[in-house]
Each structure stands twice: as C-alpha cells, then as structure tokens.
Amino acid sequence: MTSPLLSRPGAVAVQSDPGGAVTGSVAAHYGEPLPEQRRAAEGVVLVDRSDRDVVAVPGPDRLSWLHSLTSQHLERLPDGAGTEALVLSPHGHVEHHVVVADLAGTTWLDTEPGAGTELAGWLDRMRFMLRVEPALVTDAWAVLTLVGPRTDDVLAAAGLPRPAEPYEVQATDGGGWVRRMPPLGDGVPTVDLLVPRAAVADRADALLGAGAVLAGVDALAALAVEAHRPRLGADSDHRTIPNETPWLSTAVHLEKGCYRGQETVARVHNLGRPPRRLVLVHLDGMSEQLPPPGTPVTAGAREVGRLGTVVRHHELGVVGLALLKSATLEKEPLPELRAGETVVVVDPDDLVVTTDDTVLAARERVRAVRSATIGR
Structure with a gap:
C-alpha cells in the first residue's frame, strides 16, 4: 500500500x-x-x-500465550505498557523481532515490512484451544x-x-x-x-x-x-542468536525459561562469549553505492562477518552495523578488514581490547577513514 x-x-x-x-x-x-x-x-x-506490518492479538489468554512463545516476560505486562520480544527457532536463532504494546485488551505487535504475514500465520497455528485471535491488520x-x-x-x-x-x-x-x-x-x-x-x-x-x-x-x-539498533533481516541472518546483538538486553528476559530456543540463549550467556558481536563500523565511503546488507567482511582471504545496514550519517560519515566474529574482534592488533574493496574499521568503543595502544591505533584508523568519506 x-x-x-x-x-x-x-x-x-x-x-x-x-x-x-x-x-x-x-x-x-x-x-x-x-x-x-x-x-x-x-x-x-x-x-x-x-x-x-502490524499484528493485533486480542483475547483473555493473549499475554500468557505470547509469554510461552517468545523470549520476553509478557505474562504480567501491565495495561498501557510495551516492550520488545523475539521468536526464536528451536536452536535459538532469531526468526522474528516485534515491538509490543498492550492496551485495553489487545496486544499489538509491529514488525519489519513483509514479515507480518509469516508471523501472523505462525501465531495462528500455535493457538490450539486458547482464547486468542491473532490477525494481520x-x-x-x-x-x-x-x-x-x-x-x-x-x-x-x-x-x-x-x-x-x-x-x-x-x-x-x-x-x-x-x-x-x-x-x-x-x-x-x-x-x-x-x-x-x-x-x-x-x-x-x-x-x-x-x-x-x-x-x-x-x-x-x-x-x-x-544507537546500535539492529533490524531483522538487514543486521541479522539465519544464524543470528540474541546474544550477538543488543536484543539480548531489550527483547530477552534472562530469568525466564521454557520458550523455544531458550537453551541456546542461556548456554551462550553463561559462557559469556557469543560467536559474533554486532559492532559499529566506519567505511571509507569512496564508492557512490553503499554496500548492501549481507556483504561479507573479510580479513585477508578469510570471511569474518557480514555488513548490515550502512548509511551516510550527517556527523559520522559512512557508518554501518556489522556482525563480526568475536575471535577477530579480540585480536591485537585487529586485522585490516574489508567489504569488497571498501575499507572497514571497527569503532574503537566497540573493540574488545586490553591495551591502550590498540585503542589509539583503532582511533587513528577511524580518523583516516572519516577523512576519506564522501561529504566530509
């Protein structure tokens, strides 16, 4: 429309x-x-x-039902309150991200363009005998x-x-x-x-x-x-787990169990080291065309992650979000990263570092990238 x-x-x-x-x-x-x-x-x-897309879920069982299906604690969500929630696969991979609003007997879920049909269909199949009426609206x-x-x-x-x-x-x-x-x-x-x-x-x-x-x-x-705010499908892929993104703090209740994918979330959280991390990156901006989401990020001949949303920011220049391997981010010094021919530099504030020299070197590389960015 x-x-x-x-x-x-x-x-x-x-x-x-x-x-x-x-x-x-x-x-x-x-x-x-x-x-x-x-x-x-x-x-x-x-x-x-x-x-x-917008999905409406009226019915007296809606909150306890959604509580059982998603990563968020929704069972006692007050009227006039909202939150964020994820639907995970059995292996803990993110399938849906929704922003929630509960008001006057209806729970509203808004989600990414094009994702609502699949979400509403899955919810409808999970109704069983409960008093809920999910609908794409x-x-x-x-x-x-x-x-x-x-x-x-x-x-x-x-x-x-x-x-x-x-x-x-x-x-x-x-x-x-x-x-x-x-x-x-x-x-x-x-x-x-x-x-x-x-x-x-x-x-x-x-x-x-x-x-x-x-x-x-x-x-x-x-x-x-x-703000490091990811979008499903742009800043995530079929392997993304909540622990790799800020969704772990905004859309996951870590003290709640018994939902699909919970075992993976709990295990990785207890280990304290997700396979990848979502970070802010600076790009050299030499090309008129911004790399699309999903563009591989490489260190030499090795693929170490993927770009997500890339934008021309009015102050930061060309920046984006990227899912990069934790092992790569922990290296000192950080290897040179590229997306095709584009130089990619991780923002110093997002580095896992143990020495001031590594931070200073990263900041110098960020300055060099920004100076080469179109419009700077």
Missing part, C-alpha cells in the same frame, strides 16, 4: 527495504537526506513507517514515528498524550496509541504512533502543523545505526 505521504513535495520512495521486502510505499527521504538527519537530532521530524493500521528533542512539544501542541517512560503506551482517539521508545542516536527522544490507516494524512498534517518536519526512513536508519 502506497502511503499518502509519498505524494508530498520532494518525496523519493524506498525502492528496496534492507530487510529484503521491496516496498516503494514510503519515502526514503524528501529531497534532503542529511539535513533531515540534522533536524531529527536537533529539532523534531515525522517519519512515515506505514510499511511496517496492516491494511487497517499504520505506524508513524516522531524523532527529536522537541518531540514532546509537538505531541502537546497536537493534543496527543506524552508517555514518560520507555515503552509506556497511552491511548489516542480512534483506537490508536502513542508509545515512548528508547532514544536513538546520541540520546534523541523517539515515540511511535499507531494510527488508523485512513487517517494517516490527517494525523501527519496535525503533527506537521504542531511543528514537526517530514523526514524519510533514511534519517531514522542513520540514528538507529548510531
């Missing part, structure tokens, strides 16, 4: 979603990719994320996101609630809600809004009239990369 906001001046559609779903339904940007990022970091922007509901230090001012001016704590959810007129999310970028406030799809244009106009400025999903992606 093409968003009505894609007809706004300057809109350039997303042609291929990093998670693998070809969308063309929302804007990558509105003609000013880097200024849109700056507005998000310094003011407030409205990002159209109506390509995200993307046709009826859409997600919008406000990002920026002035987010609360815009919500107040638009007459919308202002949840205070991360994942707090408050109802809006028409059955939708506002959900506070953890900050992006360097502590940038973020809220999601669930809006009736027929009201997307009207809600957007109200928010724009209250002081927000339109920005595309590329601006959101840049701040998400800076």
